Amino acid sequence: MFGEHAAFIVPSYVISFLALSITTLVIWRTHAARKKELARMEAKLEKTDA
Numbered sequence: 038m039f040g041e042h043a044a045f046i047v048p049s050y051v052i053s054f055l056a057l058s059i060t061t062l063v064i065w066r067t068h069a070a071r072k073k074e075l076a077r078m079e080a081k082l083e084k085t086d087a
Contacts, residue, residue, distance in 0.1 A: 039046045
């Protein structure tokens with residue numbers, strides 16, 4: 038499929054896929070944590086305003 042350069046192409050695809058997957062996972066988890074933090078801050082603000 039990749040010919041004589043398969044030994045270089047396949048590992049580079051695997052490394053790229055892993056790097057993008059890890060980056061996506063980190064961003065997704067950070068986003069979820071920040072949403073929870075924002076919700077806590079908004080609840081605290083509403084509690085102090087009331």
